[in-house]
Amino acid sequence: MQIAVIGAGIAGLACARRLVDGGHEVVVFERSKTPGGRAATRRTEIGGFDHGAQYLTARDASFVDQVDAWSRDGVVEPWPVEAHSLQAMAGEPPVREPSTGRTLRWVGSPGMSAIGEKMAEGLDVRYQSPIVRIDPVDGARGTPPRWSLQRREVDSDVVAVTEGLFDAVVVAVPAESAVNLLGAEATIARPAGQAHLEPCWALLVGFAEPIAADLAKVGDAAFVNGDRLAWIAHESSKPERRAGERWTVHAQSAWSVEHLDDDPEDIKAKLLRAFHDATGTNEQPIYAAVHRWRYALARTSLSCDFLWDGERRIGACGDWCRGFRVEDAWLSGVALAAAISA
Numbered sequence: 020m021q022i023a024v025i026g027a028g029i030a031g032l033a034c035a036r037r038l039v040d041g042g043h044e045v046v047v048f049e050r051s052k053t054p055g056g057r058a059a060t061r062r063t064e065i066g067g068f069d070h071g072a073q074y075l076t077a078r079d080a081s082f083v084d085q086v087d088a089w090s091r092d093g094v095v096e097p098w099p100v101e102a103h104s105l106q107a108m109a110g111e112p113p114v115r116e117p118s119t120g121r122t123l124r125w126v127g128s129p130g131m132s133a134i135g136e137k138m139a140e141g142l143d144v145r146y147q148s149p150i151v152r153i154d155p156v157d158g159a160r161g162t163p164p165r166w167s168l169q170r171r172e173v174d175s176d177v178v179a180v181t182e183g184l185f186d187a188v189v190v191a192v193p194a195e196s197a198v199n200l201l202g203a204e205a206t207i208a209r210p211a212g213q214a215h216l217e218p219c220w221a222l223l224v225g226f227a228e229p230i231a232a233d234l235a236k237v238g239d240a241a242f243v244n245g246d247r248l249a250w251i252a253h254e255s256s257k258p259e260r261r262a263g264e265r266w267t268v269h270a271q272s273a274w275s276v277e278h279l280d281d282d283p284e285d286i287k288a289k290l291l292r293a294f295h296d297a298t299g300t301n302e303q304p305i306y307a308a309v310h311r312w313r314y315a316l317a318r319t320s321l322s323c324d325f326l327w328d329g330e331r332r333i334g335a336c337g338d339w340c341r342g343f344r345v346e347d348a349w350l351s352g353v354a355l356a357a358a359i360s361a
């Protein structure tokens with residue numbers, strides 16, 4: 020079959036790879052310039068920041084095998100960090116809580132984006148190809164429809180370009196975006212509408228010298244229980260990273276919702292203040308930027324592996340089908356590919 024996959028995140032790439040291995044012709048359409056989706060690395064003049072997924076964990080045996088294979092290829096490395104737990108409320112001194120215990124955490128090498136880059140190797144991925152519509156094209160009675168896609172042309176006056184026809188379509192984008200694309204396909208759109216991803220503002224901050232933070236409290240990574248921050252990580256503590264003092268900071272979901280449409284400069288100032296409060300340092304950064312993940316973490320997922328309408332040959336996969344992690348995205352994509360091939 021000729022199959023279109025929309026989205027080159029971990030789910031879409033995992034699905035596409037298995038479909039190609041199963042003998043299908045697959046084209047992946049990706050909105051941005053790079054693969055990996057939320058498993059991303061922002062490259063800056065002072066080094067990289069993993070501003071989306073911080074690390075991955077592997078529980079399911081098939082994903083453990085995949086991570087082992089990536090490890091052998093040098094795509095991921097263990098990050099031997101002990102993530103602390105930190106209580107940090109505005110106006111109160113930070114308090115370290117008992118450690119969350121040792122978990123085997125893996126990170127992409129030299130950044131989280133290495134995982135998507137590896138997965139995209141050998142696939143026909145069309146970057147800067149945001150899909151804005153999916154339309155069925157009915158064939159002979161009793162046969163499934165074929166599918167045409169419309170994509171917006173980036174940096175041009177052309178509003179939409181038609182792609183296709185495809186025998187099947189896989190939508191591998193966050194649930195809310197999937198619902199927009201799948202609106203008329205109720206058998207997929209209705210359940211997808213039950214999932215919900217919350218936003219996250221991220222602060223990427225770098226210093227000229229190691230900061231005089233109260234590192235005994237923060238360590239190299241901390242889950243923060245607070246009114247503003249949720250996570251702090253010392254980028255430079257990850258393996259195979261460029262030297263330098265770089266930190267990635269994630270805001271709490273509720274805070275991110277409240278400030279979703281605020282001016283990024285205000286967000287930067289507020290998150291930097293929260294970082295100073297939590298780490299007990301006052302150093303001024305040589306680099307600071309923010310990134311808004313409109314759809315970051317699936318707080319409500321579907322408890323299924325994927326969505327698939329076998330009669331119309333259209334489906335959806337992503338972390339939000341079964342959980343909220345990189346592992347869930349990968350498992351969802353692989354499971355959907357198996358269902359399509361079956």
Ligand SMILES: Cc1cc2nc3c(=O)[nH]c(=O)nc-3n(C[C@H](O)[C@H](O)[C@H](O)COP(=O)(O)OP(=O)(O)OC[C@H]3O[C@@H](n4cnc5c(N)ncnc54)[C@H](O)[C@@H]3O)c2cc1C
Nearest residue numbers: 026028029030050056057072073150315337338344345348
């Ligand atoms: C701040 C943050 C922290 C996280 N921390 C962790 C963590 O520590 N550990 C962990 O395991 N997971 C973490 N996650 C979650 C993890 O990143 C996701 O579970 C996983 O990457 C989801 O993969 P996906 O393929 O389902 O979706 P995505 O990564 O969202 O991929 C979807 C892709 O589709 C593209 N796209 C969207 N719309 C269109 C369109 N219309 N046309 C074409 N392309 C489109 C997007 O550009 C993207 O590349 C975190 C996520 C965030 C944002």
